[in-house]
Amino acid sequence: MKKRIAIIMGGYSSEYQVSLKSGNVVYDHLNKKDYEPYRVHIFKNKWVIVDDDKNEYTVNKHDFSVVINNAHITFDCVFNAIHGSPGEDGYMQAYLKLLDIPQTSCGFYQAALTFNKRDCLSVLKPYGIKCATSFYLNKGDVINTNAIISKVGLPCFVKANKAGSSFGVSKVKGIEELLPAIENSFNEDDEIIIESFLDGTEVSVGVINYKGETIVLPITEIVSENDFFDYEAKYLGKSQEITPARISDEMATKVSQTAKRVYEILKMEGFSRSEYIFVDGEPYLLEVNTIPGLTTESLLPQQAKAAGISLQELFGNAIEQALITKNN
Structure with missing residues (x-):
């Protein structure tokens, strides 16, 4: 019998x-x-099932079910493809946990x-x-630009603390750019993180639970045409994404071991994609994504393909591992 997803x-x-x-x-x-x-x-204004004809059917939030053509539909598993809130910040994970419905991403605490970003680091x-x-x-803190620059130096990055896809991120080259960058980040979140600039090769590393084993996927090197790997670089073709990365075997081993260790320290499940920059041959962690992009052009699917894992296998495995986790 088919599983409803x-x-x-x-x-x-x-x-x-x-x-x-x-x-x-x-x-x-x-x-x-x-x-x-x-x-x-x-x-925010609706939870709906959308069919192939664009018809919408309202989801009952009390039990995450829906009625379609007089049939009451419940689900065996939820495949979580929500980037940002409420799918990547723990809210959906906690909600589904309360309903005892398995889902493909990590647990609510890990999410x-x-x-x-700052709590994770x-x-x-x-x-x-x-x-x-x-x-x-x-938001509301007194902003001392000299104290900030004294600690992190220039250039630096100003980031919304809880946002993805490079929304609310600016590269600041001069102190006069700092306040506008901070305001830009506060448009996305009420907490921000300002980080020192790391000059080196940037890579992205996917880690997944595949058939019950934690595996590290082939590493992707990020070469952005812009100042950094921003929204345009990620989604509008303004970057080169080279898989496998053009790095030494020693560097590949170091970052793979680090990415797997991060996954295990945090007791992750499902997909993880973390970003690193190499400084003097050592990988420095930028952030961890638990609901990475899953389009055919996205990094994790690229890495899975390089590992010989098709999208059908990648997505099907995520569902099966979620079902196994529930049954255990």
Whole structure:
């Protein structure tokens, strides 16, 4: 009997359009012999199933079910393709946990922790994971630009603490650019993180639970045409993404071991994609993503393809591992 799979997509953040693309790729590539997939659009004003004819059916939030043509539909598993809130910050994970519905991403605590860049880095630093020097600000704090620059130097990066797809990120080259960059980040979040500039080769490393084993996928080198790997570079073709990365075997081993260690320290499940910059041959962690892009052009699918894993296998495995986790 086919398993009914709810593919949740959309979300409440600036990343909703990217999420809709990811969700539709999952829908298109799931093995229809094994699964009966449903597109579920999650927005602040509505949770709806959207069928192939664009008809919408309201989801009952009390039990995450839906009535379609007088049939009451429940789901065996939820495939989480929401980038940003509420799919990547722990809210959907906690909600589905309460309903005892398995889902493909990490647990609610891991999602909340990794979504908060500064909290995640604070947890990992005592384990010897190298990170940039950072300065934190909450909305309403007194802003001392000289103190910030004294700590992190120039150039530096100003980032929204809880946002993805490079929304609310600016590269600051002069002190006069700092306040506008801070305001830009506060448009996305009420917490920001300002980090020292790391000059080196940037790589992205996917780690997944594949058939019950934690594996590190082939590494991708990021070569941005812009100042950094921003939204244009990620989604509008303004970068080269080279898999496998053009780095030494020693560097590849170091970053692979670090990425796997981060995954295990945080007790992750499902997909993880983390970004690193090499400084003097050592990988420095930038951030951890638990709902990475899943379009055909996205990094994790590229890496899976290089490892000989098709999208059908990648997505089907995520569902099966979620079902196994529930049954254990």
